[in-house]
Amino acid sequence: MTPEEQRLHDVAAQIALAEMLRLLLAEVLFDPNAETFRKRLQAFENSAVSSILGRDLGSGMNEYTERLLKELATGWITRLMTSIRHPADSTGNNLA
Incomplete structure (x- = not known):
C-alpha cells in the first residue's frame, strides 16, 4: 500500500467512525x-x-502542543x- 493509499x-x-458515533449518540x-434531546446533547x-x-494529554508534551x-x-x-439533529428539526441531518 502506498503512503497515499494508507492516508x-x-x-x-x-469518517466511518465519526458517522457511527453520531448515530450511536443520536440513539442513546x-x-x-x-428540547430535551437538545439539552441531552449539550450536556x-x-x-x-x-x-x-481537565486532563493531561501526555508527558513530555510542551504547553503549546497540548x-x-x-x-x-x-x-x-x-x-x-x-x-446531530432531532427529527423535528427542519434543517441538517436527521439522525435520531
Whole structure:
C-alpha cells in the first residue's frame, strides 16, 4: 500500500467512525421532546469538552502542543455534536 493509499484508508476509517458515533449518540441520547434531546446533547458535549480540558494529554508534551491538541479535540467534539439533529428539526441531518 502506498503512503497515499494508507492516508486515504485512514481518512475513510475516521469518517466511518465519526458517522457511527453520531448515530450511536443520536440513539442513546434521543428523546421524543426535541428540547430535551437538545439539552441531552449539550450536556454530553459539555462533559466531553470538560473532560479533555481537565486532563493531561501526555508527558513530555510542551504547553503549546497540548493546548493546540485540546483546542482541536474540543472543536471536533462540538462539530460532531452540533451535526446531530432531532427529527423535528427542519434543517441538517436527521439522525435520531
